[in-house]
Amino acid sequence: MENLLATPTQSRPQPLLTSPAAGGTPVLQLTNIEKVYQTSTIETVALNRVNLTINRGEFVSIMGPSGCGKSTLLSLMGLLDEPTSGTIAVDGRLVTSYSDRELAGLRNLKIGFVFQSYHLINDLSVVDNVEVPLLYRPGMGGKERRQRALAALDKVGLGARTGHFPGQLSGGQRQRVAIARALAGGPEIILADEPTGNLDSVMGEEIMDLLLGLNRQDGVTIVMVTHDEQQALKTQRVVRFFDGSQVG
Amino acid sequence: MLRHLFTLIWNRKRANLLLISEVFFSFVVLFGVSAVLITTAKNYLAPHGFDYEQVWRLEVRAGQGLEMPRAELDDVLRQVKALPGVQTVALTSGNMPFIFNTNNSIFRYKGKESPTTNVYDADDHYAAAMQLQLREGRWFAPTDDGSNHRPVVISQDLRESLFGDAPALGKVFTYGVPGAEIKPENEFLVTGVVENVRMSSDFNAAEPAVWLRLLPYDTTHWETANVLVRVAPGQGGELQEKIARTVAGVTRQWTTEVRVMNDDRLSKRRYTLVPVVGLSIMGLFLIVNVALGLFGVLWYNISQRRAEIGLRRAMGATGASISRQFLGEMLVVTTLGVLGGVLLAVQFPLLGAFDLPAQRYLLAIAAATVAVYVITALCAWQPSRLAAAIQPAMALREE
Numbered sequence: 098m099e100n101l102l103a104t105p106t107q108s109r110p111q112p113l114l115t116s117p118a119a120g121g122t123p124v125l126q127l128t129n130i131e132k133v134y135q136t137s138t139i140e141t142v143a144l145n146r147v148n149l150t151i152n153r154g155e156f157v158s159i160m161g162p163s164g165c166g167k168s169t170l171l172s173l174m175g176l177l178d179e180p181t182s183g184t185i186a187v188d189g190r191l192v193t194s195y196s197d198r199e200l201a202g203l204r205n206l207k208i209g210f211v212f213q214s215y216h217l218i219n220d221l222s223v224v225d226n227v228e229v230p231l232l233y234r235p236g237m238g239g240k241e242r243r244q245r246a247l248a249a250l251d252k253v254g255l256g257a258r259t260g261h262f263p264g265q266l267s268g269g270q271r272q273r274v275a276i277a278r279a280l281a282g283g284p285e286i287i288l289a290d291e292p293t294g295n296l297d298s299v300m301g302e303e304i305m306d307l308l309l310g311l312n313r314q315d316g317v318t319i320v321m322v323t324h325d326e327q328q329a330l331k332t333q334r335v336v337r338f339f340d341g342s343q344v345g
Numbered sequence: 346m347l348r349h350l351f352t353l354i355w356n357r358k359r360a361n362l363l364l365i366s367e368v369f370f371s372f373v374v375l376f377g378v379s380a381v382l383i384t385t386a387k388n389y390l391a392p393h394g395f396d397y398e399q400v401w402r403l404e405v406r407a408g409q410g411l412e413m414p415r416a417e418l419d420d421v422l423r424q425v426k427a428l429p430g431v432q433t434v435a436l437t438s439g440n441m442p443f444i445f446n447t448n449n450s451i452f453r454y455k456g457k458e459s460p461t462t463n464v465y466d467a468d469d470h471y472a473a474a475m476q477l478q479l480r481e482g483r484w485f486a487p488t489d490d491g492s493n494h495r496p497v498v499i500s501q502d503l504r505e506s507l508f509g510d511a512p513a514l515g516k517v518f519t520y521g522v523p524g525a526e527i528k529p530e531n532e533f534l535v536t537g538v539v540e541n542v543r544m545s546s547d548f549n550a551a552e553p554a555v556w557l558r559l560l561p562y563d564t565t566h567w568e569t570a571n572v573l574v575r576v577a578p579g580q581g582g583e584l585q586e587k588i589a590r591t592v593a594g595v596t597r598q599w600t601t602e603v604r605v606m607n608d609d610r611l612s613k614r615r616y617t618l619v620p621v622v623g624l625s626i627m628g629l630f631l632i633v634n635v636a637l638g639l640f641g642v643l644w645y646n647i648s649q650r651r652a653e654i655g656l657r658r659a660m661g662a663t664g665a666s667i668s669r670q671f672l673g674e675m676l677v678v679t680t681l682g683v684l685g686g687v688l689l690a691v692q693f694p695l696l697g698a699f700d701l702p703a704q705r706y707l708l709a710i711a712a713a714t715v716a717v718y719v720i721t722a723l724c725a726w727q728p729s730r731l732a733a734a735i736q737p738a739m740a741l742r743e744e
């Protein structure tokens with residue numbers, strides 16, 4: 098933990114892109130965020146006065162020890178939960194006033210999620226899994242859904258496995274299905290919570306390369322939680338957390 | 346979305362087969378119970394075909410080892426008839442309405458056989474005492490005394506089975522039992538046709554009936570004379586006592602018991618209701634069981650599928666669309682189970698089972714279908730709301 102904190106965070110190995118701090122367009126802005134989980138016995142401060150801006154086209158890593166609030170941060174960014182205090186703005190608009198329906202619409206259009214444990218629906222084939230976010234897009238027909246899902250699967254190199262079921266795939270393949278699902282809706286932002294956490298280093302590398310490609314070639318903004326220093330070094334910015342607070 | 350539901354249900358066919366068979370099972374039970382209840386209700390609402398109010402029944406008994414000559418019996422009937430408050434007195438057989446005493450047979454006319462038919466003895470005053478409703482011809486009268494055949498009146502349903510649309514009055518039919526002795530009193534001459542009667546109980550359907558005219562034959566060896574007495578409205582215990590005293594006044598050794606037909610009807614009704622109520626309770630019990638089963642399976646499903654729910658929310662589903670999805674899945678599963686049940690149930694009218702009209706079965710199918718949908722909707726309601734209320738961030742948490 099100590100050495101984590103001690104690690105300098107200025108490493109920017111991708112000088113090809115413009116510096117995020119200067120001149121970027123903010124897509125997500127978190128201001129003075131506090132998140133407190135209240136249970137009958139204890140009160141957990143998961144996030145404490147967090148200020149974070151994610152700019153368009155950025156690839157940001159979030160690092161920090163287990164339990165420091167990384168997943169909480171991601172679910173706030175993904176509009177899955179509300180902060181106890183503070184504000185979140187998407188494309189410069191505060192989301193506090195959105196209804197459940199509008200939030201769902203925003204998630205569907207703008208955000209793709211990737212989880213450590215993939216969260217595929219085991220009773221659906223690969224292509225049906227990838228179609229799930231498109232089911233919630235008003236006015237999209239079955240044909241277009243299928244086309245988009247197949248295109249997304251091609252992109253992650255699983256064009257040949259569309260009829261398989263998740264149980265028939267390796268961990269790396271499953272995570273690629275999950276990435277295809279996140280991509281299918283054409284989101285601006287992908288939020289990935291330890292996407293390589295359940296994978297061995299070779300498969301983890303593949304997934305990392307895939308995400309890097311999406312960021313560089315397609316300009317997808319990515320926020321990724323990781324424990325892997327090497328991976329973090331490949332991204333443009335590393336944000337470090339400790340005990341609910343931003344430390345770098 | 347509907348195709349997505351079908352895909353999901355098809356891919357989970359093993360789990361869903363259990364649900365579908367539960368729905369199927371409850372449909373079949375509900376169909377059976379509905380058929381019985383509808384039949385019972387229809388019977389109950391149908392007219393009796395006679396009037397049981399203000400009718401008393403007398404069992405006149407001669408004392409042990411004593412004879413009952415016709416002349417003395419006629420004297421008794423005359424004196425009872427003469428009592429103020431008594432309107433009509435009629436002699437009949439022991440199988441009076443609403444009591445556990447039946448006498449039936451099968452009849453034949455030109456190769457046509459009747460269903461099982463209740464056989465009653467009746468004198469010339471019976472129709473007035475019971476207020477039977479005449480459709481054709483006339484009731485017995487003293488002019489029938491010279492008849493070569495035994496005059497009878499039949500119910501409309503017996504008329505239809507023996508004569509169809511052809512005329513019935515004046516026709517002669519016989520017992521349908523093979524080998525029955527052919528003698529004049531077993532050749533039945535139709536003098537009248539009355540409306541169908543329901544004399545068994547309030548909940549029984551009409552049964553074919555024939556009334557054979559009591560011939561003025563010797564009653565010396567009768568042990569009991571069964572007498573129907575129609576009284577004026579408002580008559581009670583006082584008149585009953587008077588009747589008993591009158592009977593005893595004619596011949597000292599004779600006794601009589603006076604019973605009110607409406608009381609017979611009420612006690613028979615209680616008795617007949619027992620199996621219906623029993624069946625309904627059993628059906629209800631089964632349905633509650635099935636409902637609890639459905640509820641449990643749904644509840645379990647939703648707790649199993651928390652992550653899926655969280656995921657769908659993250660991908661843009663609203664709480665309402667989650668709840669719609671679960672209700673939709675249940676609707677499809679219910680429909681499959683109901684379809685199976687209907688397929689089985691329509692065999693009853695198709696095969697003409699139990700001699701019930703097809704419309705009755707269709708009504709029962711409709712009732713069972715509505716009930717199954719209501720039950721599953723009730724069972725799915727709460728779990729679906731629960732599913733909609735699941736916090737996506739919580740459901741997606743990984744430890």
Ligand SMILES: Nc1ncnc2c1ncn2[C@@H]1O[C@H](COP(=O)(O)OP(=O)(O)O)[C@@H](O)[C@H]1O
Pocket residue numbers: 134135136141142143161162163164165166167168169170739742
């Ligand atoms: N729903 C919740 N209820 C109560 N406590 C929670 C809940 N979610 C997270 N926490 C707590 O908040 C803190 C941060 O959790 P989390 O964001 O999952 O951390 P990380 O992802 O960095 O491991 C932890 O102490 C965790 O136990």
Ligand SMILES: [Mg+2]
Pocket residue numbers: 167168169290
């Ligand atoms: Mg976490």
